[in-house]
Amino acid sequence: MTVSLSLDAITAHYGTTKVLEDLSLHVGEGELVSLLGASGCGKTTTLRLVAGFLEPTAGTIMLGDRDLTRLPAHSRDIGLVFQTYALFPHLSVRDNVAFGLKQRGMGTAERHKRADDMIERVGLGHLADRYPANLSGGQRQRVALARALVIEPPLLMFDEPLSNLDAKLRVDMRVEIRRLQQANGTTALYVTHDQEEAFSISDRVAIMNAGRIMQLDTPEVLYSRPANAFVADFVGFENMIPMRVISEAGDAVRAEMEGGATLDFPKDKFTVPAQDFVLATRPEGLEVSTTDWGIPATLGLRTYLGRAYQYQCMTPAGELKANGPLTNPLEPGLHVNLVPQPEQCCLLPAETA
Amino acid sequence: MNTRTHPLLVAFAVLTFLFLVGPLVIIIGTSLSDTAFLTFPPEGLTLHWYQNIFEISAFRRTIMTSFALAVGGTAISMMIGVPAAYALARYRVELPKFLGNVYVLPILIPEIVLGFSLMKSVAIGAGLPIMTSLLLGHALLVLPYCVRVVGASLNAFDFSIEDAAVSLGCPRWKAFFTIVLPNVKAGIIAGFILAFITSLNDVSVSIFLTGPGVSTLPIQLLAHMEQFFDPTIASVSVLLMFVTVGVMAIVERTLGLTFLTK
Incomplete structure (x- = not known):
């Protein structure tokens, strides 16, 4: 039964x-x-x-x-x-x-x-x-x-x-x-x-x-x-970056994070849910990169995780964790961009109290 | 050998031992004395005074009364005390803290005050018969032992065991008897025995509640001493002592006395 x-x-x-x-x-x-x-x-x-x-x-x-x-x-x-x-x-x-x-x-x-x-x-x-x-x-x-x-x-x-x-x-x-x-x-x-x-x-x-x-x-x-x-937060999205939409231009939404840095979200890859939202990712959802799109960051402590390196990164929005490939260990102090990977990031409406 | 015991320590230990055991030896000796007055060391040797207990009708009567009171009073007290202890343990979080202490009051207030107030309220105020007043008085006197000792067992009981029984289709009242009680049996027996002994040896409460025709053994003992001062008193004391020791020995053998120190 x-x-x-x-x-x-x-x-x-x-x-x-x-x-x-x-x-x-x-x-x-x-x-x-x-x-x-x-x-x-x-x-x-x-x-x-x-x-x-x-x-x-x-x-x-x-x-x-x-x-x-x-x-x-x-x-x-x-x-x-x-x-x-x-x-x-x-x-x-x-x-x-x-x-x-x-x-x-x-x-x-x-x-x-x-x-x-x-x-x-x-x-x-x-x-x-x-x-x-x-x-x-x-x-x-x-x-x-x-x-x-x-x-x-x-x-x-x-x-x-x-x-x-x-x-x-x-x-x-x-x-x-x-x-x-x-x-x-x-x-x-x-x-x-x-x-x-x-x-x-x-x-x-x-x-x-x-x-x-x-x-x-x-x-x-x-x-x-x-x-x-x-x-x-519960399932381990360690990076929670509060953001606010400031403008919409053509095929991208521009949002500002704490500290004043801005990031353009291409509409075909990201769906921005609200005026105030949170960009949530695990460390593997932020890729350390030297391209010019991403969250500007200064690399801090590097730790070895077996499948990747993890970096503590200082950004205008506070400290974030990002992963980088094993083939290319980077030194602390380097200025990079952290690139959110669309399939590993969630844009969530900000908590309304 | 480095482990020498200081002679003063030995002396002190011996003195303490004598102080504890001495009176018991004296009273046993006295009860065997072949004299018509209390004396130690005994002169001659006889069991006459033990026989005397059962020849004096007042003793025979009061022994019966005392045992009836101890059994009845403790039984009444258990009927109140076990459910109270259960509620206190099960709803520890929800119930106010002072509630548990209320049940210890009969120990905390001087027994003589308890006896006097019971006389004023139960015997005189409500006009209850002597035996009924005594029963109520003793039930109240021993209630702390019932609640505390049974409570100690219940506090160690995991109430999810009871919930488990209920979830398996056992009504809550039935789970209380078939699951909870068997697991706090030791506490109930221990509580019963402690209460029984307390009731049996009580003077302060009984003295206010006894009256014409109804007395208890310890009260009768006092009355007898005032009139006769013969070794019967000693023999009754020894008898009470042995009943108490015997009961404690049973507890110790079956349950251990550790619950007393908890």
Whole structure:
């Protein structure tokens, strides 16, 4: 059974503090969507709202054609995996996994059989009689995963499930999670603050800030085409140059940056979105060049990155980072132009406060 | 050998030990004395005074009363204390800080003040029967132990475990009994025993609430001493001491006493 999850115009408060504002989100059937953001951005709140541990002040939550908004948490039929694993310390691995089935009134023999099958599937067949205290972190999280999966929930939710594991295990586990989620075709909502983790396993990622979704897109689009300055900064566009349009002449738009330097943007290569905008690029999107078009700069410290040299550049608009080819190392103090590469730059509307 | 212990330190340690253990030895010795008055060292050796406890009906009655009070008072206190400790732990962030301290008040205010105010309010003010007043008084007296000791267990409990149970289809009330309680069992047993001992040995609160026909063992002990001053007092004391030590030993063996120092 695959269903979709829809959050429509959700607003939520903690006491009098508004933590989510008019949030809408659709997770398609069998899709894995991540909520990504720093702590306090509202991602965990969103998950707890869907789980039923919190109630929204406005809006509706639909799972398929079931309205979850006011349904008690224990009737929602959602598989949850927690950051702290949240295994039942007084129950064996088998009884932990069988717990959800027991709540559904399944007989002992049947639920033990199903639990054992699921424990086998997560690779812990030999540990079914152990207690959580005698398992490693990775094993615990596998048990937690098995416990959430065994009830065959239409929706799986993960709350920072890998944060307590070491780096190597994190990568293994996220592959495992993705594999099981796809094998079952379960719709999933995944909360994390780790960009690499979110991008690597998600169909789509929602980048959140201050209780709102800043952009919801595929990892590919988020990585290369952020829709606003916040997302650009978040995904590593280290150069953010505020600009203002001063004139339009024929096939180019002339814009001025802080410090007075100007740059002409050819209309066929750049789309200037507003009077005030931000030129956002990664270091590889600014090429160090001696041609006369670009941002005038003085080269500073040069660092070797393996695939290129990176330069700290002093410009009228402040310090920027730019890459140059390995074939031509340049010395500090040289006056150059930094040339924005159209396919690696984003012109974004300036943040309106 | 460089690790010589200073003789004064040895002397001090021995003195401290004697100071702690001496009274216990004296009272045990006294209780065995074959004399009609309290004396140490004992003259002769007899268990007559232990037998005496159970021959004097006032002692028999008050032992029953004291145990009933300890069990009943602690049970009432647990029924208030466990939910309170649960709420305090679970909603630590949301609840105002002073709320946790309110439950410790019965320890902080002098017991004699607690006893007196209970007499004024419960016994005289509300006119409740003596046994009922005593039960309420003892429940209040031991409430801090219930809330604090159970609370220490609950503070170490990860409430997402409870959320996990709920997400798997277990109603919240049921999750409390099947998931939360089994995991704070140690705290509940420890709290119960501490409360039980406190209630059993209490004088200050009981003395204000006892009345005609109803007394507790420690109060009866005082009354008996005023009239007779015989080794029965010592034997009752030893009995109380052994019950307390025995109970503590059980706690130590099963749970460890570390929770006392937390």
